[in-house]
Amino acid sequence: MTSLSSSAAAARATFLPSSCRARPAGGRRSQLLVTRAAASSPKLPGGRKLRVAVVGGGPAGGAAAEALAKGGVETVLIERKMDNCKPCGGAIPLCMVSEFDLPLDLVDRRVTKMKMISPSNVAVDIGRTLAPHEYIGMVRREVLDDFLRNRAQKAGAEVLNGLFLRYEAPKERNGTYTVHYNHYDSSNGKVGGEKRSFEVDAIVGADGANSRVAKDMGAGDYEYAIAFQERVKIPDDKMRYYEERAEMYVGDDVSPDFYGWVFPKCDHVAVGTGTVTHKADIKKFQAATRLRAKDKIEGGKIIRVEAHPIPEHPRPKRVSGRVTLVGDAAGYVTKCSGEGIYFAAKSGRMCAEAIVAGSANGTRLVDESDLRKYLAEFDRLYWPTYKVLDILQKVFYRSNAAREAFVEMCADDYVQRMTFDSYLYKRVVPGNPIEDIKLAVNTIGSLVRATALRREMGKLTL
Amino acid sequence: MAMATSTFSPHPLSLKPQLGPRPHRLHLAPFPRLRSHRRLAAAGEAPVEAPPKPAEADPSPAASNGSAAAAPAAAAPAAPVAAAKAEAVASPKFQDSRWVNGTWDLSRFGNTGGAVDWDAVIDAEARRRKWLEDSPEASSSEDAVVFDTSIIPWWAWIKRFHLPEAEKLNGRAAMVGFFMAYFVDSLTGVGLVDQMGNFFCKTLLFVAVAGVLLVRKNEDIDNLKKLIDESTFYDKQWQSTWQDDSPSGPKK
Numbered sequence: 001m002t003s004l005s006s007s008a009a010a011a012r013a014t015f016l017p018s019s020c021r022a023r024p025a026g027g028r029r030s031q032l033l034v035t036r037a038a039a040s041s042p043k044l045p046g047g048r049k050l051r052v053a054v055v056g057g058g059p060a061g062g063a064a065a066e067a068l069a070k071g072g073v074e075t076v077l078i079e080r081k082m083d084n085c086k087p088c089g090g091a092i093p094l095c096m097v098s099e100f101d102l103p104l105d106l107v108d109r110r111v112t113k114m115k116m117i118s119p120s121n122v123a124v125d126i127g128r129t130l131a132p133h134e135y136i137g138m139v140r141r142e143v144l145d146d147f148l149r150n151r152a153q154k155a156g157a158e159v160l161n162g163l164f165l166r167y168e169a170p171k172e173r174n175g176t177y178t179v180h181y182n183h184y185d186s187s188n189g190k191v192g193g194e195k196r197s198f199e200v201d202a203i204v205g206a207d208g209a210n211s212r213v214a215k216d217m218g219a220g221d222y223e224y225a226i227a228f229q230e231r232v233k234i235p236d237d238k239m240r241y242y243e244e245r246a247e248m249y250v251g252d253d254v255s256p257d258f259y260g261w262v263f264p265k266c267d268h269v270a271v272g273t274g275t276v277t278h279k280a281d282i283k284k285f286q287a288a289t290r291l292r293a294k295d296k297i298e299g300g301k302i303i304r305v306e307a308h309p310i311p312e313h314p315r316p317k318r319v320s321g322r323v324t325l326v327g328d329a330a331g332y333v334t335k336c337s338g339e340g341i342y343f344a345a346k347s348g349r350m351c352a353e354a355i356v357a358g359s360a361n362g363t364r365l366v367d368e369s370d371l372r373k374y375l376a377e378f379d380r381l382y383w384p385t386y387k388v389l390d391i392l393q394k395v396f397y398r399s400n401a402a403r404e405a406f407v408e409m410c411a412d413d414y415v416q417r418m419t420f421d422s423y424l425y426k427r428v429v430p431g432n433p434i435e436d437i438k439l440a441v442n443t444i445g446s447l448v449r450a451t452a453l454r455r456e457m458g459k460l461t462l
Numbered sequence: 463m464a465m466a467t468s469t470f471s472p473h474p475l476s477l478k479p480q481l482g483p484r485p486h487r488l489h490l491a492p493f494p495r496l497r498s499h500r501r502l503a504a505a506g507e508a509p510v511e512a513p514p515k516p517a518e519a520d521p522s523p524a525a526s527n528g529s530a531a532a533a534p535a536a537a538a539p540a541a542p543v544a545a546a547k548a549e550a551v552a553s554p555k556f557q558d559s560r561w562v563n564g565t566w567d568l569s570r571f572g573n574t575g576g577a578v579d580w581d582a583v584i585d586a587e588a589r590r591r592k593w594l595e596d597s598p599e600a601s602s603s604e605d606a607v608v609f610d611t612s613i614i615p616w617w618a619w620i621k622r623f624h625l626p627e628a629e630k631l632n633g634r635a636a637m638v639g640f641f642m643a644y645f646v647d648s649l650t651g652v653g654l655v656d657q658m659g660n661f662f663c664k665t666l667l668f669v670a671v672a673g674v675l676l677v678r679k680n681e682d683i684d685n686l687k688k689l690i691d692e693s694t695f696y697d698k699q700w701q702s703t704w705q706d707d708s709p710s711g712p713k714k
Binding site for chain 1 (some may be wrong): 558585586587588589590591593594595596598599600601603606607608609610611612614616618619622623664692693696699700702703
């Protein structure tokens with residue numbers, strides 16, 4: 001943190017007139033860091049603080065607003081619906097609990113057994129290698145989002161209930177952005193809200209897959225998967241099975257390019273599936289998922305049906321002037337597992353930290369290059385994770401044969417340990433080279449066998 | 463390949479005859495009509511024993527192996543099974559007399575020598591997977607599937623899938639290599655023995671072998687191109703943030 005802000009200070013000093021170069025911060029770095037930020041980040045007039053609007057109050061927005069407020073930046077968070085129950089698997093890795101200081105009662109379920117079920121119904125229990133204190137946390141998004149927002153508010157951020165409409169870019173170079181939004185006031189019970197606007201210096205778009213901020217800044221589109229999910233209240237005796245267990249179904253019947261899931265929630269299970277390529281067939285896939293889980297969720301009552309887009313890759317443009325995107329709005333969802341909560345919260349926080357550092361705790365104006373620092377850092381840290389999961393998806397979700405091989409591979413203890421280490425702690429641990437080679441050979445073996453069987457299946461007519 | 467399979471499996475399943483090379487060679491035979499009659503007679507046994515199509519909800523595709531005791535008329539046993547299942551799901555469950563407790567009962571795949579007939583296991587598993595693909599089944603923890611394809615020994619796979627292919631590949635590699643050596647010799651005058659010690663020629667050899675392995679059919683070229691595009695597509699999607707015209711972006 002401190003190192004970040006000092007390097008930012010150095011950067012700022014770069015473009016000061018030569019008379020000021022005597023400052024210690026200028027120094028040797030001035031030749032290296034030629035950034036526009038330095039040229040255009042004057043001190044804010046009248047000692048006022050930097051004002052930042054965070055649009056969207058999900059994990060990304062909540063985390064960003066909290067970090068901004070803590071860093072001395074005047075923060076306004078706009079959220080459309082305070083008790084929004086987003087359709088979401090709700091799985092968070094273990095490291096998120098400690099990194100974001102989440103209280104343990106936020107976690108409804110601790111999943112320690114992950115069952116993966118192949119197209120030919122071979123089931124593999126993943127999680128044998130977990131240590132007793134390790135688990136995948138299942139949260140309800142309405143609870144998690146609310147908690148993060150409240151914490152942001154406590155840290156000093158202003159939380160508004162309203163619908164973001166659009167923003168106006170400044171006319172002059174260091175001018176302010178005007179944010180227009182529909183203010184909802186629960187106290188007077190008026191429907192529709194009233195149009196209001198305010199001025200800010202920077203905007204953080206954390207408003208999810210259908211981001212309006214992204215649209216306004218011309219961030220471009222991304223491909224998205226559609227996720228469909230039914231929350232099913234199942235009888236208690238069946239719920240017992242899902243107490244610590246989540247299920248993943250793979251197969252062409254369930255989804256041609258993703259997986260179907262049964263995730264435990266506080267007192268019910270979420271049954272769902274997703275796809276990018278065959279969105280029109282999502283109902284069929286959902287029926288197939290239900291069929292595959294059949295006995296285990298039989299007699300359940302559907303209490304809620306949800307559908308939501310999941311981004312497949314980052315938007316072409318994630319920053320424009322002093323507007324940037326975080327979380328789903330930017331497109332930070334992994335392939336293969338479809339995980340996004342942790343990356344959303346993390347990107348929100350990293351973006352906020354970059355702004356705090358760039359503005360020297362809210363006393364100076366920021367610029368695009370400060371926001372780009374967050375992008376560079378995020379890409380550097382997480383690009384490998386995204387890439388690996390992309391490769392996994394491409395290799396193993398390709399066909400039923402590959403999925404069979406995938407499930408076979410997951411039966412291996414070494415694979416499970418590596419998967420969980422990288423999932424739970426979000427770091428890529430170098431493995432044991434001998435085990436790696438063994439794994440590669442076994443995986444290729446599995447793939448070859450499954451493909452051979454596949455060829456044989458092609459010749460068959462039933 | 464089909465030669466290999468029929469040599470090693472004494473009880474050909476019904477799907478085997480169609481793989482056999484014999485039908486295509488009829489015109490080469492001295493007495494095609496005679497041969498074809500004999501062949502039909504031989505094949506005629508199979509349909510009687512052979513598994514009727516599972517589409518008719520037959521409970522025992524294994525009938526062809528002769529191990530299923532209750533395999534007489536196909537339609538008769540099918541009816542009650544279909545009726546019993548009708549209330550649960552429209553499509554019947556996969557059933558096979560050799561499929562016991564979630565795995566293939568290897569003792570029922572024995573051939574005359576007492577050894578397991580792995581070819582038949584591969585056939586049976588391919589059949590089961592095909593069946594499940596057409597009519598997916600509910601997974602169940604009580605009735606878990608424990609069959610693992612890795613119990614089939616490696617040589618069974620090689621014998622069945624690689625050897626027929628290997629003939630073709632070896633043949634191709636030899637022909638390509640021969641002609642490359644020939645052309646190099648005729649163009650440069652470097653003889654075959656000298657070519658062995660030449661770096662350029664070694665590279666050519668490597669290219670020839672890799673090419674023969676990677677491009678087995680004409681479509682493979684397109685597939686390879688697609689694969690390369692696909693593998694860099696995600697990178698491009700991520701890097702697009704850094705490729706806009708903004709001069710200030712700190713490049714990674």
